[in-house]
Structures are given as C-alpha cells and as structure tokens.
Amino acid sequence: MSSITIRNLNKYYGSLHVLRDLELSIESGEGVVLLGANGCGKSTLMKCLNGLEKPKSGTISIDQQDVTGARGKRLRNIRRGAGVVFQQFNLVDNLTVFQNVLYGAMGQRPGGLLTVWHSLAPKEFREKAMHCLDRVHMAEKASHRCRELSGGQQQRIAIARMLMQSPKIILADEPVASLDPKAGIEVMDLLWEVVREHKMTVFCTLHQLDLAKSYADRIVGMKAGRIVLDSNQDSADKESLATIYQGETRVDGTSMSDQEYSPADVSTTEVA
Numbered sequence: 001m002s003s004i005t006i007r008n009l010n011k012y013y014g015s016l017h018v019l020r021d022l023e024l025s026i027e028s029g030e031g032v033v034l035l036g037a038n039g040c041g042k043s044t045l046m047k048c049l050n051g052l053e054k055p056k057s058g059t060i061s062i063d064q065q066d067v068t069g070a071r072g073k074r075l076r077n078i079r080r081g082a083g084v085v086f087q088q089f090n091l092v093d094n095l096t097v098f099q100n101v102l103y104g105a106m107g108q109r110p111g112g113l114l115t116v117w118h119s120l121a122p123k124e125f126r127e128k129a130m131h132c133l134d135r136v137h138m139a140e141k142a143s144h145r146c147r148e149l150s151g152g153q154q155q156r157i158a159i160a161r162m163l164m165q166s167p168k169i170i171l172a173d174e175p176v177a178s179l180d181p182k183a184g185i186e187v188m189d190l191l192w193e194v195v196r197e198h199k200m201t202v203f204c205t206l207h208q209l210d211l212a213k214s215y216a217d218r219i220v221g222m223k224a225g226r227i228v229l230d231s232n233q234d235s236a237d238k239e240s241l242a243t244i245y246q247g248e249t250r251v252d253g254t255s256m257s258d259q260e261y262s263p264a265d266v267s268t269t270e271v272a
C-alpha cells in the first residue's frame with residue numbers, strides 16, 4: 001500500500017496550468033526527493049498534498065485517506081499525520097523555542113492553541129517538547145526567542161516541532177534552500193536520521209542533485225508540471241537528471257536564463 005498516491009492531478013492558478021495530469025506513488029517508509037527547475041510546480045504540489053491548495057481535478061490520498069475531498073476536521077486529521085518542513089522555517093519569531101515546539105502539538109487536544117501555551121500545556125506535552133528539542137540538540141536554547149537563532153538552528157527547531165506532531169509522513173519543501181552548504185548538510189543529516197528512527201515516509205523537494213543522491217532512496221524529476229523522471233538512487237545518472245533542467249521547464253512558459261542553471265549546478269554542490 002502506498003503512503004502517498006497522486007492520480008491525474010491538475011491544478012490551475014487562474015489560466016496558468018501548473019500541475020498537469022500528475023501521477024506519483026510513494027510507498028510507506030520511502031525517502032523520495034523531488035527535483036525540478038524554478039517554477040516547474042514543486043511547491044504547488046506540496047501545497048496540494050498538505051491540503052493548502054485545492055486541485056481542479058484528480059486525487060491525492062495519504063495513508064488511504066482522500067486529501068482532495070477532505071474539509072474541516074477530516075482535513076485537520078490528515079494534516080496532523082503529515083509533518084511539514086519549509087524553506088523559511090515558519091516559526092513564530094517572538095515566541096520562545098520551547099513554545100514553538102509545543103505548537104507542534106496543537107490539534108492533539110480539544111482547545112488547540114490554548115492548551116499548548118507553555119504554562120497551560122499538559123505535563124506530557126512539555127516533557128515531549130523537551131525530548132524533541134533534545135533530539136535535535138537544541139535543548140539548551142529552549143528559552144531563547146527564535147529570532148535569536150541562526151537559520152540552521154531554526155530549521156532544527158522546525159524539525160523538533162514536526163517531531164512533536166508524531167507524524168507518519170514528512171513533506172519537506174526545500175528545507176535547506178535558506179542555509180549555507182554546511183548547515184544544509186547538517187539539517188539534511190538530522191532530518192534523515194529522525195525519519196529513519198521513526199520509520200517515516202518522506203517526500204522532500206531539493207535543488208541540489210548531490211544532496212538528493214546522498215539521501216534519497218528514489219529521485220523523481222518534475223518538468224513543467226509533470227513528473228518526467230523516476231529513478232532509484234543508483235540509476236539516477238547526471239545526464240538523465242540534467243534533462244529536467246533543459247528546454248521548457250517552467251509551467252508559465254518563460255525560459256530560464258543561462259545564469260539560473262548551469263551544468264555546474266547539476267553536477268556538483270560545493271561544501272564549505
């Protein structure tokens with residue numbers, strides 16, 4: 001049984017046809033990386049998976065539950081089972097690290113946000129939040145404000161918040177795009193470690209081929225709103241992956257400048 005099954009998915013923004021008859025299945029426990037040029041539709045796919053955007057047609061099921069038709073409580077339940085990690089961390093800057101991690105438990109009890117508001121939070125939640133922070137090696141920063149932390153540290157907090165949710169599936173949209181290469185590798189190491197520890201399924205968009213090859217069990221390539229490549233790690237050769245970035249890649253039909261992607265981007269990622 002697949003963890004994520006996408007069938008014949010179509011999504012428009014106005015007249016822009018972004019996802020085009022997209023098909024993809026991800027098995028339980030798989031670590032899948034999605035590669036694709038800017039503007040090919042990766043984030044839109046992630047948003048559809050998370051129920052943040054509604055497709056025009058097609059179906060998405062996560063753990064056999066229909067996401068596309070879900071509303072209200074049913075959608076919230078599906079979202080609870082799927083943790084998200086974003087490029088921009090999506091932490092609340094003015095709250096402490098600890099409060100941000102507690103926030104991951106929101107929705108696990110009636111009363112939502114109030115029940116996770118530090119002193120109001122049940123003991124079991126507070127203990128679990130500390131445990132999650134400890135797991136990402138950030139326990140000593142619990143009382144700091146998120147805005148005081150580096151990008152890499154903030155992404156660690158976002159991973160702790162995601163762990164707080166105890167999800168079975170992780171949707172990570174360019175989790176290292178805002179980080180320098182060294183911090184990026186540290187975050188990818190941590191993310192993949194926790195994914196493996198908890199036997200989670202992970203679907204992650206990236207821009208760096210080398211990172212994709214280092215972590216993914218399977219690499220899928222997207223071009224102009226469609227999945228055009230699907231390969232396991234060993235068969236993902238540079239030439240076939242490079243084709244994702246050649247020709248018409250964007251859904252809006254604009255062409256990329258040579259500066260946006262050069263063969264060097266496809267063949268190497270420098271690590272400081």
Ligand SMILES: Nc1ncnc2c1ncn2[C@@H]1O[C@H](COP(=O)(O)OP(=O)(O)OP(=O)(O)O)[C@@H](O)[C@H]1O
Nearest residue numbers: 013018036037038039040041042043044045251252
């Ligand atoms: N909310 C929106 N309203 C209108 N158009 C949008 C919206 N979000 C994205 N688009 C357009 O949809 C297309 C696909 O965007 P998307 O963000 O999914 O691409 P992407 O592959 O994630 O790109 P990147 O790698 O740069 O993040 C782009 O042409 C973008 O301008």
